[in-house]
Amino acid sequence: MPLHRSMLIAMIGVLIVAVGGSPVAADRDKAARDKATRDKSTHDKDDKSEMAEARDQVEQRSRDLGRTQLKLATAESRLQDLAATAERLVEAYNGELVRLRDATARHESLTADLQGAEAQVEVARRQVAAIAADTYGTLDVNRPFVAVVGEGADFLRRASLLSQIGDEQSATMKKLHDSQQVHAILQAQAASALRERQSAANEAERLKEAAAKAVEEQLKETKAIKKEQATLEERLDAARSKVERIQREREAKRLAASALRVGSAPKWARAAVAPGAAAPGAVSASAMGGVAARWALDQLGKPYVWAADGPAGFDCSGLSMRAWQQAGVNLDHWTGTQWTSGPHVPLGELRPGDLLFFGRVSDDPGTIHHVGIFIGRGQMVHAPQTGDVVRIASMWRRDLVGATRPA
Incomplete structure (x- = not known):
């Protein structure tokens, strides 16, 4: 005992x-x-x-x-x-x-x-x-x-x-x-x-x-x-x-x-863009978007630098260009041609990696002035402006124009 x-x-x-x-x-x-x-x-x-x-x-x-x-x-x-x-x-x-x-x-x-x-x-x-x-x-x-x-x-x-x-x-x-x-x-x-x-x-x-x-x-x-x-x-x-x-x-x-x-992405964001998180039937496309989104999350905290495309700093289109480059898709360093780089996606069907564009609805792509990378839950990764850093933010802004899935 x-x-x-x-x-x-x-x-x-x-x-x-x-x-x-x-x-x-x-x-x-x-x-x-x-x-x-x-x-x-x-x-x-x-x-x-x-x-x-x-x-x-x-x-x-x-x-x-x-x-x-x-x-x-x-x-x-x-x-x-x-x-x-x-x-x-x-x-x-x-x-x-x-x-x-x-x-x-x-x-x-x-x-x-x-x-x-x-x-x-x-x-x-x-x-x-x-x-x-x-x-x-x-x-x-x-x-x-x-x-x-x-x-x-x-x-x-x-x-x-x-x-x-x-x-x-x-x-x-x-x-x-x-x-x-x-x-x-x-x-x-x-x-x-x-x-x-x-x-x-x-x-x-x-x-x-x-x-x-x-x-x-x-x-x-x-x-x-x-x-x-x-x-x-x-x-x-x-x-x-x-x-x-x-x-x-x-x-x-x-x-x-x-x-x-x-500098550290929330767990849900990492989970949303993790390999194998995509829905069946769209593995290839979602995998590419996931690669782009994961790479973008790795850049959190880096400073916004006008006209820069890394590695020390980025502007908005420089970040999206480099992110999709990791997935094997070459984009121009310009929101105008990134907007037309693939099919436009309804906002209700977004996948991680899709590009979100902001500006003014017009036939002229030059009216688009900002781009972010969708990561899920209505959030995006983007390089906002001078004096700021790459960060996660809500995609829901008044000047949201639409989304594109580069291909």
């Missing part, structure tokens, strides 16, 4: 282990699942943190660039104002040079007039001296006029005496006096005009040089700001590229996760 009891207990233990597994194993599996969940949560948080940081960088650098662009606009506006001022001062300087040239010419003309006046004074002096010599015989006509005039009171006394000589001598003395006045006036005018023009020219040159220096300094500042702007643009581009890279990585992870979710 104890032996039977021991055997019974052992059998119950075996059944418990077989049915429920050991508590230690269950705990270990639960711990592994919990760790995977925590790791995924941590990874998701890290991804979100990295994306938030990258976007913050984009925003900050966009603000920095905006401020620099405003600073550059201000600098360029100031540069334009300074350049306009410099141009005005350059032209003012040019005008002063013209006036200085005219003043110089005027001075030279007045100098010539002055020399003429001095010559007239010399003539008058000689005339007076000649008259005096004729009258008194005491004047030396070879003495310079300045020396005579420089004698001051004595000269005037003599002139007073000479003024009494008669009308002819009086007229000659008046000429001498007038010539002296003209000499003084012309000399003052020439000197004053030349000083004014030279002073104005010097001031114009100073202003011109100051304006040119201001323009040069502002130009340097503007170039520095442009360089700063270029650097900020590069940094902003780098930040944006980082955001785009993170987005691509996240999208790739999403697609990978999606591929994991849809």
Whole structure:
């Protein structure tokens, strides 16, 4: 009896282990699942943190660039104002040079007039001296006029005496006096005009040089700001590229996760397309369709790639073309000719592998824009669109046109 009891207990233990597994194993599996969940949560948080940081960088650098662009606009506006001022001062300087040239010419003309006046004074002096010599015989006509005039009171006394000589001598003395006045006036005018023009020219040159220096300094500042702007643009581009890279990585992870979710076909789909699942009397045709459908199910999770026909990715007609190629039927990579590649099948008589077409009912096959591969239960395998993966979906869509069984 104890032996039977021991055997019974052992059998119950075996059944418990077989049915429920050991508590230690269950705990270990639960711990592994919990760790995977925590790791995924941590990874998701890290991804979100990295994306938030990258976007913050984009925003900050966009603000920095905006401020620099405003600073550059201000600098360029100031540069334009300074350049306009410099141009005005350059032209003012040019005008002063013209006036200085005219003043110089005027001075030279007045100098010539002055020399003429001095010559007239010399003539008058000689005339007076000649008259005096004729009258008194005491004047030396070879003495310079300045020396005579420089004698001051004595000269005037003599002139007073000479003024009494008669009308002819009086007229000659008046000429001498007038010539002296003209000499003084012309000399003052020439000197004053030349000083004014030279002073104005010097001031114009100073202003011109100051304006040119201001323009040069502002130009340097503007170039520095442009360089700063270029650097900020590069940094902003780098930040944006980082955001785009993170987005691509996240999208790739999403697609990978999606591929994991849809990567295994449900058991009913595998069973529906398994060899020997077809109805009697249509073994050959259904076998071909089953081959195509099974191959299509093996592509689940691969990305949609425009105009691609595998092996890494597919578009809709590329997937159907390759699927039926496995069954020995060559189709074009185009929904238009795939639609006419065999007899059209009523939707109530569909078999796995039949091609389902979507678009607009028309005599023009070019109006058909999508194709899927029937697998049973109203479902199909297809490559939907950019950003998606090969997946199982319902065949019942508003734009369903009909079905074809390639042959």
